[in-house]
Amino acid sequence: MTKTLILSHPDASTHAAEPARVSSHEQGRRPIRSFVLREGRLTAGQERAFRELWPRFGIDWQPGEVLDPQALFATARRITLEIGFGDGDSLAAMAAAAPERDFIGLEVHRPGVGHLLLALEQQGLTNVRVLRADAAALLETGLPSASLDRVQLFFPDPWPKKRHHKRRIVQPGFVAAVARVLRPGGTFHLATDWTPYADWMLAMLDGAPELFENSAGPGRFSARPAQRPITKFERRGQRLGHQVHDLIYRRR
Template sequence: MTDSTEQHGEQAENTTYMRKIRSFVLREGRLTKGQQHALDTYWPDYGLQYQSSALQLADVFGRSSAVVLEIGFGMGKSLVQMAKEAPEKDFIGIEVHRPGVGACLSDAVAQQVKNLRVFEHDAVEVLEDTIADNSLDTVQLFFPDPWHKKRHHKRRIVQPEFVQLLRRKLKPGGVFHMATDWENYAEHMLEVMQAAEGFSNLSADNTYVERPEHRPLTKFEQRGQRLGHGVWDLMYKKDN
C-alpha cells in the first residue's frame, strides 16, 4: 500500500468515525398510556417517515407556505404553541425520544393544530436525505444538550459541518435560530456561526439577540430566570 493510499484510508476512517458521533443519547423512557394512544392513533395524520429521497413539503401540507423546522422539540409544548399561533406557516418537528413525540401529538390534537408534522428520527439524517435543499424558511434549535464537559464538546450539534448542512437546506434569507441556557455553549455557538460562510448575524452588535416574541417562554426558562440564570438567543440569516 502506498503512502497516499494509507493517508486516504486514514481520512476515510476518521470521517466515518466523526459521522458516528451523535449529539444525543437515546433515553427511551416509559410511555404513558396517553402517549402510546397518541402514537397509535395520530401518527398517520401527523407523522413523517425518514426516507432517502427529498419530500415535497407542499404535498405534505397540501399548500405552499413558509416552513419552520425545529430540531429536538422535547415534549413539544412550545412547538405546538408556535404552530397554533402562526397558522399561516407550516411546522416540522424532529425528536428522537418517543415519549416526547407522543406528548407532542397528543397536545397538537387537543389544540386542533393542523399545520404540524413530526419525525421520530436522527435530525442530521433527516436533513441530509429527506429535506430538500433551499426548502426551509427557519430552522430552530432550542436548548440542545450542552454536553458541558470539555471532553464531550465534540458531541455538540452546532459544529461547522452541521451549520453548512443547514445552509443548504435554508432558503436564501432563511434564518437559523438557536437558544441555550449554558453560557459556554452560547459562546461556542457564536464562535462557530461567526466563522461560518454564508451567514449574517441578525444581532445589532454582532452577538446575541433578545428573545423574539414567537419563541415561547417555557416553564423551565421562567424558573431559570427566577434563579438568575441567563438564556442566550442567536439568529443568523442565510445570505442570498
C-alpha cells in the first residue's frame, strides 16, 4: 500500500564527481547499484545546513510513499528533476537563472547535499527542494505519472570496465521509468564526458522511439544548451582531453 507525501517541510569510482549515484532495479533478485556510497566528513557549515536548512529545503521521502511535486512549491510551475547533482553548484546556477521554474535535486552523498543547502541560503533561492534517495525507486513508484517537465542526468559514473556496465544507470528500465514521470513533450537531458558511455546512452534512448524523440535527429548528439552551466568537473574533463556530449530527448 502506498501513501501520498504532500509536503515534508514548511515552505568515486575513479570518475571525479560521480554525480548520478543511484541504483538500478532491473536485475531480478537484488538491486545493482550504480554508485558506491562514500561518506566524506561534513564541514561545520554543512552540519549546520542539515540542522537548520534541511527542514526548509529537504524532502523526507521513503520508498512506498508517492511524492506530490506540485505540493512542494506554492506554485503551479513546471518542475525539473536533476538526478545526481554533485556539489549542487550547477543546479543552484540553473535555479537562479530560471526563477520562473521549480527544481528538485536528488543526491545521495551528504557533503554535496550540505554544500547545496548552503548555496540556496546564500543566494536566497526559494525554487529548489532537495532529496536524498535512490533515484530508481523514486522514478519507478515515488512520483505520479507525467508529473515532471524535465529530467536531467549530468555526468553519471560511466563504469568504464565492461564487467561493470550493468552498473550504469542508463538502462532500458531506467529509460522507461524516466518516460513515465515526464509529461508528453517534456525533456530528458543527459550529458557525459566519456565517449563510450555517450554512445551507450544514444543507443538506449534512440532504441526507445516509442518513448523519446532525439531532438538532434537519430544517432546525433546535441550542442550544449546555454541553460546547462559548465561545471568545474566538466572543465577538468576537458583539460584531460575528454569530449563532452549532450543528449536531449523529447517525451512523445
